[in-house]
Amino acid sequence: MGHRITSVLSALNIARSTYYQWKNWHPSQQETRRNALKMAIKAVYNTNRGIYGYRRIAAFLRFILNTEVGDRLVWELMNEMCLKSRTVRKSYKKPTTTTDTPQKPNLMKNLDDLSGVLTTDITYIQLMNRDWVYLATVYD
Structure with missing residues (x-):
């Protein structure tokens, strides 16, 4: 305890500028926007039980939340978060006649x-x- 930061940095072979750059670091506007979009994407994804894909989520963000976002960016962010839409098969059987x-x-x-x-x-x-x-048609 009580060591000067410069002696600790020199012992660890780290430049002083690296330390002060780390200490005063703030996320960029782009990174802040991407993190906000990730939260919005995750909320839309979870609200719709994971059925929505990147195109539908992007459309939802554009038209409902008035957020300017492209399909490609939503796709990239969903890949970063390992979110994949799941397809739901229709569960019906066409009736047959015997x-x-x-x-x-x-x-x-x-x-x-x-x-x-x-x-x-x-x-x-x-x-x-x-x-x-049943729709029955007759052709002449």
Whole structure:
């Protein structure tokens, strides 16, 4: 105890300017902005359960929080924080139909005039409440 800082620095072979530079160090504006953006990105990421990717987070920051930020910067900051969006698979199965009757032969390939032939199609459409409706169309 009671040693002068200059003798300690010379014993450690450290320049005085290095010590005073470290003592008076303050983060730059860019570093302060990046740290604030990291906090905002982490908040948006956690609020949305990790589903949002860098593009959606950047859009959220731009339009909701009125922050000027690019997609690339958000991508870099998310990589620094090891944040990756997770994809959520849709959990639905398209309904299927089964039939016990054998397939009928194609009777249209031998017809010369197809004016009296009607064709149909059935499409499955999933509603917002996860119910299914069927759209049947007839083509002339």
